[in-house]
Every structure is written in structure tokens, then in C-alpha cells.
Amino acid sequence: MTETLVPEAEHPSSRRWLGLSVLLVPLLIAGLVFWWGFNRSQPHQFSGSVIQGLSAAPDFTLSSDRGPVSLSDYAGRIVMIYFGYTFCPDVCPTTLADAAAAIDSLSDDDAEDVQLIFVTIDPARDTADRLGEYVRHFDDRFVGLTGTEEEIGSVATLYGIYYRAGEGSEATGYLMEHTATLLVIDQAGNLKIVIPFGVESDAIASDLEYMLR
Amino acid sequence: MKVTWVWSIAALALVAAACGGGADIEVADAWGRPSPSVAANGAFYMVITNNTDSADHLVAASSPACAVAELHESMMNDGVMGMAPVGPAGIEIPANSQTTLKVGGLHVMCIDKQAEFVAGDTFSVTLEFENAGTVDVEAEIKEG
Ligand SMILES: [Cu+2]
Numbered sequence: 001m002t003e004t005l006v007p008e009a010e011h012p013s014s015r016r017w018l019g020l021s022v023l024l025v026p027l028l029i030a031g032l033v034f035w036w037g038f039n040r041s042q043p044h045q046f047s048g049s050v051i052q053g054l055s056a057a058p059d060f061t062l063s064s065d066r067g068p069v070s071l072s073d074y075a076g077r078i079v080m081i082y083f084g085y086t087f088c089p090d091v092c093p094t095t096l097a098d099a100a101a102a103i104d105s106l107s108d109d110d111a112e113d114v115q116l117i118f119v120t121i122d123p124a125r126d127t128a129d130r131l132g133e134y135v136r137h138f139d140d141r142f143v144g145l146t147g148t149e150e151e152i153g154s155v156a157t158l159y160g161i162y163y164r165a166g167e168g169s170e171a172t173g174y175l176m177e178h179t180a181t182l183l184v185i186d187q188a189g190n191l192k193i194v195i196p197f198g199v200e201s202d203a204i205a206s207d208l209e210y211m212l213r
Numbered sequence: 214m215k216v217t218w219v220w221s222i223a224a225l226a227l228v229a230a231a232c233g234g235g236a237d238i239e240v241a242d243a244w245g246r247p248s249p250s251v252a253a254n255g256a257f258y259m260v261i262t263n264n265t266d267s268a269d270h271l272v273a274a275s276s277p278a279c280a281v282a283e284l285h286e287s288m289m290n291d292g293v294m295g296m297a298p299v300g301p302a303g304i305e306i307p308a309n310s311q312t313t314l315k316v317g318g319l320h321v322m323c324i325d326k327q328a329e330f331v332a333g334d335t336f337s338v339t340l341e342f343e344n345a346g347t348v349d350v351e352a353e354i355k356e357g
Contacts, residue, residue, distance in 0.1 A: 089254035089323065090287050091294050093246055094316045097356060130251050137249040162293055169298055171281035171324045172254070177295035197294060198317055 044210040047203035048181070048195035057185040060155045062119065062145035065132030069143055071185075074115045078211055079185040083161045085122035085176050086134045091197055093138075095182060100139040101201035102208060110212050111141075113187070118144045121163040121178050123152050159183060159191075186211055237265050238306070238345040243338060243352040245323070248330045255279070255323040255330055257338055257352045258314045263306040270343040271312075272303035276352075278336035280325035287317050296322075303343065316357075330354045 057079075061070040071079065080099055084092035096118065103111050118135045120126035123146045126134075131144030146152070156163060163178035182195040184207065193207060243259035255278070263269050274282040284304055287296045294317075304319055306312045314320050321338060328336075334354040341347055 086252055087254055088296075089248075089252070089256040090285075090296060090320055091317060093248055093252070094357075097246060101356075133249060133251040137247075137252075166295055166297070169283060171283060172322070175296055177290075177293050179292060180289075180294035181292075197289070 044206075046193050046210075047199045047207050048184075048193045050193055051191050055191045057183075057189055057191045058158045060158065062147040062151060062155065063128050064143055064145055065128040069117070069145055071117070074117075075189060076113075076187055078114045078187060078208060080114065080116045081119060081159065081183045081185070082116070082181075083119045083121050083156060083159070083163065083178060084180070085120050085178070086126050086130055087122060087172075088176065091180050095180065095197060096135065096138040096142070098199070098201040098204060099182060100142070102204035103139060103141075105201070105205045106208060106212070110209070113212060114208055116142045118142060119152065119155060120144070120146045121152060121156060121161070122165075122176050123147060123149055184208075184211075235264070238263060238269060238340075238342055238348050240340065240348060240350045243350045245330055245336070245352050245354050247332045247354050247356065248326070250326070250329040253325055255326050256285075256316075257282075257321040257323060257336075258316065259321075259350065259352070260311055260313050261304075261306050261340075262311040263308060265344070266308050267344065268308050269306045269345055270303040271306065271340055272343055273341040274321045274338060275341075276321075276323060276336055276338040278327055278330075278338075278352075279323035280327060282338070283322045283324060284319070285322040286319050289317075298322075306342075332356060 057071060059070060059072045061068050082095055082099070084095070099116050103114050103116070106114065116139065118131065120131055126146050128146050131146055135142035135144035161179045163176055165174040166177045168175040180197040183191060184193040184195065186192040192211065195204065239262040241260045241262070243257060245255050245257045248255050261271065271284060274284060276282050284299045285296050286299050287294060304312060312319070332354055335351045338350050338352050339347060340350065
């Protein structure tokens with residue numbers, strides 16, 4: 001009869017822990033790697049329509065209260081463009097507030113790489129001074145642009161924005177009807193996403209974070 | 214600070230009165246977005262509950278915060294956003310039901326704002342209903 005040499009367990013409980021961790025740690029790592037890979041492989045769900053392929057955003061120059069501004073001034077950064085008017089009490093300020101909250105939720109470095117441009121579709125009432133004060137109420141970094149009726153008209157056409165003066169009341173004067181989408185241009189200068197009205201700030205922020213990655 | 218307190222208590226009292234149950238028309242969560250004085254117009258939103266067995270209509274609104282207040286609806290037509298006064302019948306609050314005035318839809322349009330709307334401020338808004346008569350509410354200025 002051979003005596004099987006059972007080594008004396010130094011500490012039975014610590015041995016069991018050692019065995020368990022030898023088994024569990026690789027499992028845990030494998031799980032994490034799998035989860036990370038899975039997350040990476042999931043396509044990002046954008047909050048608006050994605051423009052497929054390359055669609056170079058045409059450059060333009062309009063006036064702000066701090067001088068002329070061109071889209072190309074912000075080359076290399078994400079640019080969000082919104083066409084609206086300061087007389088608008090409901091839809092425009094909501095979109096600007098949501099965009100401001102989205103940018104605000106980014107790190108300071110990331111926020112530096114995002115510029116919002118508000119283009120008035122009501123140049124008769126929106127002077128450069130009025131626009132500047134209006135947009136900076138939402139975010140100090142926002143830029144508000146105006147121009148002649150012709151200049152605004154041609155920029156709006158370039159970006160597929162429709163607008164017209166509609167009837168208002170005696171108290172409001174005319175009210176504008178307009179395409180109320182938020183256009184997002186990527187760092188390479190291509191129109192990337194068209195975000196419809198009503199998308200909340202965290203969804204906008206998630207798009208920006210994805211594009212900044 | 215004291216002023217804020219007084220306003221808060223006034224607002225609480227009004228909310229308590231409005232939520233006291235049994236009122237024909239109850240108005241909750243009246244609010245407006247902060248906006249600078251350079252923005253000519255603003256909007257107030259709220260949830261209106263009709264506790265009666267017959268439909269009522271919100272037919273007019275006024276506020277010291279606005280030179281004129283109108284009842285408006287924002288709406289999307291073929292992807293184009295517009296806004297217009299509601300018809301002469303006003304805004305219907307169906308029997309034993311509620312109507313919500315909200316962003317991108319029905320709102321009290323505050324034309325020619327008489328003050329800057331700063332977060333934390335409250336403004337009184339007087340609502341006129343066809344059946345229930347006058348209801349005063351306090352609208353709070355806040356972000357969304
Ligand atoms: Cu309106």
C-alpha cells in the first residue's frame with residue numbers, strides 16, 4: 001500500500017480562495033473584454049438622420065455683433081447650425097437651451113471643439129446686436145449671425161432650410177414658419193446629422209461624444 | 214432673499230389652493246423658460262385638469278409679465294415648424310380630463326415681455342375659462 005502524500009494544507013480556507021480566484025479572475029477579465037468589444041461593435045444610434053457618404057458643408061460668411069463670421073473659421077471643430085429667430089418664444093429657445101445643455105455636459109476640452117451658430121431667418125427684426133445678446137444668454141460661446149435678406153436666403157437654400165413669414169396677430173406681427181432642425185457638421189467639414197426638433201439634450205450630447213471620440 | 218421667501222410662500226399657498234381638491238379647474242406645474250430681455254416674447258406651459266362632467270375651454274390669458282398674452286399652438290407641417298393663435302373656441306379641457314400646454318405644442322404666448330425671465334422668478338398668470346371663470350396661477354421660470 002502506497003501512502004499517498006497529501007501535502008499539509010497551510011491554511012485550508014486561503015487555499016480555497018486561491019483556487020477560486022484562479023478560476024474567477026480570468027472569467028471576470030474575459031467577461032469585461034467581451035462586454036467592451038460588444039459595446040464597441042454596437043453602432044452608435046444617432047438622434048437624427050445621418051447623412052451617408054461625404055457631403056461637404058458649403059462655406060458662408062455672415063455678420064455677428066463682433067464682426068463677420070465664416071463657417072470655415074471653425075474648421076476642425078464640430079459645428080451645429082440652427083436657423084431660427086429671436087421673436088420665437090417656444091421652439092427656438094428650447095432647441096438652443098438643449099444644445100447648450102448638451103455642450104455643457106461635455107468636458108471642457110471637448111466643449112472647446114464644438115461651436116453653435118444661430119442664423120436668423122428674420123433679418124428684418126434681428127439685428128446683429130440683438131442676436132449676439134440673445135444667443136449668449138444660452139451659452140457665452142454661441143454665435144448669432146444675420147445678413148441681408150438675400151444673404152440669409154442663399155445660406156438657407158444651401159442647407160435645405162425652408163422659411164417664410166406667416167400671418168400673426170396684431171400683437172405679434174408676422175410670425176416665421178421655418179425648418180426647425182439642428183444641423184451637425186463634423187470635424188472634417190461634412191454635414192453629418194440632421195437632428196429634428198424635440199430631441200433632448202442627453203441624446204444630442206451622446207452624438208457629440210461619439211463624434212469627438 | 215426675503216422677497217424670494219414671500220414669493221415661495223405665495224406660490225405654495227396657490228398650489229395648495231389649486232390642489233386642495235374639488236376645484237372645477239386645477240392648474241399644475243405652470244412654468245416658463247428663462248429668457249433675456251432682448252427676447253421680445255416668451256411662453257408659459259402648464260397642465261390643466263377639468264374635474265367637472267362637462268368640457269370647459271380656456272379662452273383667454275393675461276399676465277403683468279406680458280403686454281399681451283395669447284393662446285397659441287406650435288405645430289409641424291411637412292417638417293416646417295409654425296405657430297398660430299388657437300381658434301376662437303380657445304383650448305378645450307375635456308370633461309374629467311386634462312390638457313397639457315407644452316413645448317412644441319399649446320402655450321400661453323407672452324408677447325412683448327415686460328421683464329427679463331430669470332430662473333427662480335415667478336409671474337402671475339390669469340386664465341379665463343368659459344365655465345370655471347377666472348383662475349390665477351403662478352408660473353415659475355425654470356429650465357425645462
Ligand atoms: Cu406662440
